Each structure stands twice: as C-alpha cells, then as structure tokens.
Amino acid sequence: MSDGHGPSLSPFSWEDPFHLDSQLIEEERMLRDGAHAFAQDRLQPRVVEAYAQEKADPSIFAEMGEMGLLGLTVPEEYGGAGASYVSYGLVAREVERVDSGYRSMMSVQSSLVMYPIHAYGSEEQRKKYLPKLAAGEWIGCFGLTEPDAGSDPGGMKTAAKKTDGGYLLNGTKMWISNAPIADVFVVWANSEAHGGKIRGFVLEKGMKGLSAPKIGGKLSLRAS
Structure with a gap:
C-alpha cells in the first residue's frame, strides 16, 4: 500500500514478518516444512509430560535420525545431509518452537559432537562415529x-x-x-x-572411571 509519496509496502505477515520465505531455496523450505511437521506431530504431544517429569527420551534421537535431522551439515558420505547452515538454522527453529530441551538434544548431537569429529577427527573416527550419530543409533554429548x-x-x-x-x-x-x-x-x-x-x-560409554549422573531439579531444559 502506498499514499503516492513513498515506497509501496507489502502487507505485514505474522507468520513471516521478515519475508524470510521468499529468500529461501526449495531445499531449505522442504527441510523446514519437514522439521515443522515432525516437531508438531512427534515432539509436541509428549513435551508436557517430559518437562514435568524431567525425562529425556533416548528414542527421540532415532526418530530425528530417521527424519535426517541430525548432522544436517555433515557430508552425505558420513550419514549427514550435506545441507546448508541456513537449513540447519531453520530446522533448529522448528524444534525450538516446541521446546528448548529438544532443540538442545539435537544441536548438541549435530554441532558439538558430530561437527568437531568431522572437522578435527581422524578418518577412522569419522567412519566409526558419524554414521551412527547421524542415525540416532548413538547419542553424543x-x-x-x-x-x-x-x-x-x-x-x-x-x-x-x-x-x-x-x-x-x-x-x-x-x-x-x-x-x-x-x-x-x-x-x-x-x-x-x-x-x-x-x-x-x-x-x-563404559570406559573405566567415566560416569554421567543426572542432575535433577532443573528450572529449564527439563526435557533434555
């Protein structure tokens, strides 16, 4: 809309206030939409109970792995999707929309475990760990x-x-x-x-001297 003296302004969209969608490529939209459906259908229904009970559900990793949401930026040869960091951010946003704990589970696995192993590990380590982490068969911290x-x-x-x-x-x-x-x-x-x-x-897991007890009574990230 314009009064004839200034630039034409498009209608404001609460769903896409920054007009991000028009700047995305088709692959990024597909990954975002798939992550949105997964988060709403598979994560949203169980987050209230998980938060109340401070329960991290290991099966979520296998479900995320099945959807291809783990290690998105890791090359396909190691089980990742070889996707862009824009795609990764879009997927993280959709999971975060449901709960920060679930997003933390995903981003720790992808960015803080899989990325350093891929970037700095040996080829032997990449082949051993990355495919199973990408599939959610193994969980990383x-x-x-x-x-x-x-x-x-x-x-x-x-x-x-x-x-x-x-x-x-x-x-x-x-x-x-x-x-x-x-x-x-x-x-x-x-x-x-x-x-x-x-x-x-x-x-x-299981190495001599290694223990990882749960911290209870948290005020946030209770589902992770």
Whole structure:
C-alpha cells in the first residue's frame, strides 16, 4: 500500500514478518516444512509430560535420525545431509518452537559432537562415529563446562596425560546435555602432551572411571 509519496509496502505477515520465505531455496523450505511437521506431530504431544517429569527420551534421537535431522551439515558420505547452515538454522527453529530441551538434544548431537569429529577427527573416527550419530543409533554429548570455571576454557581444570596406548583424563564436567544417556563423549582437556593446550578427546560409554549422573531439579531444559 502506498499514499503516492513513498515506497509501496507489502502487507505485514505474522507468520513471516521478515519475508524470510521468499529468500529461501526449495531445499531449505522442504527441510523446514519437514522439521515443522515432525516437531508438531512427534515432539509436541509428549513435551508436557517430559518437562514435568524431567525425562529425556533416548528414542527421540532415532526418530530425528530417521527424519535426517541430525548432522544436517555433515557430508552425505558420513550419514549427514550435506545441507546448508541456513537449513540447519531453520530446522533448529522448528524444534525450538516446541521446546528448548529438544532443540538442545539435537544441536548438541549435530554441532558439538558430530561437527568437531568431522572437522578435527581422524578418518577412522569419522567412519566409526558419524554414521551412527547421524542415525540416532548413538547419542553424543560435549564436555566443556566445569563446576568452577563454567564454560570458560581458560579456567579449565580437566587434564589429559599421555599413557601407553592412549590418554588418561582427570576432571569433572557439569551441565552436559545428553550426558546421562550418551554413548559418545567429546571431552575437552588441557593436554600435557600438547604443551598444555586444550584438545578434544572422544570417550565411549563404559570406559573405566567415566560416569554421567543426572542432575535433577532443573528450572529449564527439563526435557533434555
């Protein structure tokens, strides 16, 4: 609408206030719409109970994996979709629309576990972990935050020492999403063998000395 003196303005849309849809390519719209349907049909009906009971449902990962929502930006050869970061953001928004806990479960798996393994891991690690993480067969978590330092890497106390055949890690992490149900742990530590620099280590459920108790009584992210 215009009064004849200024630019023509299109009608305001509450569903798309920034006219984002017109800037997306077809693939991005398809992924967004698929994620919207999944979130509304599969996540929305169970979020109230999950939030009230502080229950993280491991089966959600397999359902997300079946929909291709895990590791969206990871190349197809490792089980991902090779999609754009715009697509990833759109999918995350649709899951977040239902609950931050569910979005946290998905984004930790995709961005904080699968991405570093793909970007910095060995080819052997990529082939071993990424396909199962993408399928939701394995659940991953990201161990950075600590009781004393929070998420400040400069204050990190967890340390890694080189041993015969591997590394010995000592330390404590806290507020680690997915940890109580995780199979794969990407843990960050000060590595003695690397001059005290921070390095990431991939741990697996059941390793000696590794425990991941649940933190109860949270005020948010209760479904994760």
